[in-house]
Amino acid sequence: EDVEDPHPWRPEYHFSPSEGWMNDPNGLVYHEGIFHLFYQAGADRRRWDHATSTDLINWTEHGTKVPDTESMQAFSGGAVIDTENTAGFGEDALVAMYTGHHDEGFEDQRIAYSTDNGETVHNYAKNPVIESDEDNFRDPKPFWYEPDESWRMVVGRVEGTEDRPAGIEIYSSENLLDWTYESTYVDEGDNGWECPSLFEHPVEGTDETKWIIPISPIELRSVEYHIGDFDGTEFIVEEIIRADYGYDFYATQRWGNAPDDDGLNITWMGNWEYAMDAPDPGWQGAMTIPRTITLRKENGSLEVLQHPAKEITKTRQETLAKLCSERITPGRDPLEGTNVEGRTLEIDATIDPQSAEKVGLRVREGEDQQSVVTYDAGEEELRFNRSNSGEFFEDGFYDETTTSLERRDDGTIKLHVLVDRSSVEIFANDGQKTMTNLIYPDWESTEVSLFSENGSAQLEHLVAYDLCTTDNV
Ligand code: FRU
Numbered sequence: 445e446d447v448e449d450p451h452p453w454r455p456e457y458h459f460s461p462s463e464g465w466m467n468d469p470n471g472l473v474y475h476e477g478i479f480h481l482f483y484q485a486g487a488d489r490r491r492w493d494h495a496t497s498t499d500l501i502n503w504t505e506h507g508t509k510v511p512d513t514e515s516m517q518a519f520s521g522g523a524v525i526d527t528e529n530t531a532g533f534g535e536d537a538l539v540a541m542y543t544g545h546h547d548e549g550f551e552d553q554r555i556a557y558s559t560d561n562g563e564t565v566h567n568y569a570k571n572p573v574i575e576s577d578e579d580n581f582r583d584p585k586p587f588w589y590e591p592d593e594s595w596r597m598v599v600g601r602v603e604g605t606e607d608r609p610a611g612i613e614i615y616s617s618e619n620l621l622d623w624t625y626e627s628t629y630v631d632e633g634d635n636g637w638e639c640p641s642l643f644e645h646p647v648e649g650t651d652e653t654k655w656i657i658p659i660s661p662i663e664l665r666s667v668e669y670h671i672g673d674f675d676g677t678e679f680i681v682e683e684i685i686r687a688d689y690g691y692d693f694y695a696t697q698r699w700g701n702a703p704d705d706d707g708l709n710i711t712w713m714g715n716w717e718y719a720m721d722a723p724d725p726g727w728q729g730a731m732t733i734p735r736t737i738t739l740r741k742e743n744g745s746l747e748v749l750q751h752p753a754k755e756i757t758k759t760r761q762e763t764l765a766k767l768c769s770e771r772i773t774p775g776r777d778p779l780e781g782t783n784v785e786g787r788t789l790e791i792d793a794t795i796d797p798q799s800a801e802k803v804g805l806r807v808r809e810g811e812d813q814q815s816v817v818t819y820d821a822g823e824e825e826l827r828f829n830r831s832n833s834g835e836f837f838e839d840g841f842y843d844e845t846t847t848s849l850e851r852r853d854d855g856t857i858k859l860h861v862l863v864d865r866s867s868v869e870i871f872a873n874d875g876q877k878t879m880t881n882l883i884y885p886d887w888e889s890t891e892v893s894l895f896s897e898n899g900s901a902q903l904e905h906l907v908a909y910d911l912c913t914t915d916n917v
Pocket of ligand 1 (some may be wrong): 468519583
């Protein structure tokens with residue numbers, strides 16, 4: 445294989461910029477066959493760079509579209525397609541809203557627009573559209589609110605002011621330019637939330653829908669789904685669910701206008717605690733695999749399942765193994781002698797822990813190296829350990845994450861694992877729990893193994909694929 449690869453950690457099938465820094469996804473909108481992905485670029489001063497895709501896997505970069513200015517950075521926000529030309533930029537204009545982060549110490553909400561499906565983007569001459577002299581007021585995400593045939597927008601009031609509590613502010617507008625404050629959604633916590641979206645989603649198997657606000661609480665350094673009801677003015681929460689239990693999952697944003705109503709979204713695989721210090725081989729930052737969601741009610745409570753976007757199946761190259769009814773014991777690994785190894789893998793395993801205390805999967809294994817997915821059957825806990833995934837996370841530095849995971853009715857657990865050159869995403873029990881983590885293993889570490897501790901487990905099924913973005917390999 446191409447050992448001379450210039451960036452051994454550069455994701456193969458996840459989006460990352462070919463050069464420079466990246467954090468939050470911005471302006472996610474689909475229009476005329478194109479998925480737009482703008483993103484926060486520029487490590488010192490932020491701006492919006494742009495990439496597009498027709499299949500959510502292969503991306504083309506188009507450079508900077510919303511630049512910073514001498515005294516202002518272009519912080520995160522969302523975009524819509526103004527089908528009816530409510531703003532007057534033109535029919536089907538792509539209208540992006542972003543935060544002006546001013547060196548003088550305040551943040552306001554601004555517009556940039558495109559009338560050629562994102563190819564050229566212009567700054568609106570009369571910015572800002574929401575004035576403010578306060579700091580910590582950012583990340584506008586507009587959307588069309590069908591019942592009133594008008595626009596709504598959520599913005600994070602990341603710190604409270606004299607007049608306004610910290611929380612998610614909701615605004616309404618007829619034309620995307622003049623905005624009226626409606627309400628603030630607050631919860632019992634500290635409400636220091638970034639990057640909100642708000643959207644309606646069907647509850648599986650019912651006629652019901654719920655409204656969901658994915659938010660990124662600064663303290664949690666992760667994402668939560670706040671699920672409840674929205675009447676056009678106020679959001680009332682019913683349930684709060686943590687979206688992911690890894691360390692590298694922040695600033696989720698949902699795609700507007702996506703072809704299927706499946707909550708398509710993407711998330712920055714990063715963590716502000718250490719992202720700026722992470723290895724920098726000329727580029728820094730990657731996105732998760734685009735994901736869809738299922739919302740369902742289980743025993744009276746709401747649950748969000750996350751799935752890799754179906755397009756991932758197009759990246760499957762070889763089927764490396766298909767196994768069925770195999771024992772996993774402390775001395776026996778059913779993957780031994782198979783072709784399952786590599787740096788870009790999809791592994792889907794159904795395991796019955798039976799008498800084993802622990803059972804799991806090691807990926808990117810090499811000399812003294814491994815990234816370990818463990819199911820602790822006694823504790824009913826899922827863990828990911830990256831203390832031997834390369835230097836960066838050694839010595840107890842953000843090296844292990846854990847979440848509870850119940851066995852399914854038939855006693856098994858399901859682990860759907862996506863491995864790329866510097867990440868491991870785990871979708872457990874059909875996406876009931878997910879864990880997203882970066883790793884920085886050696887290029888040579890490519891082995892994979894199954895293990896059990898203190899007892900034996902049953903591997904019910906396993907399928908493993910080699911993934912690659914290059915067509916016709
Ligand atoms: C979240 C965030 C946003 C802000 C952006 C700046 O990661 O802090 O609140 O708009 O990053 O890059």
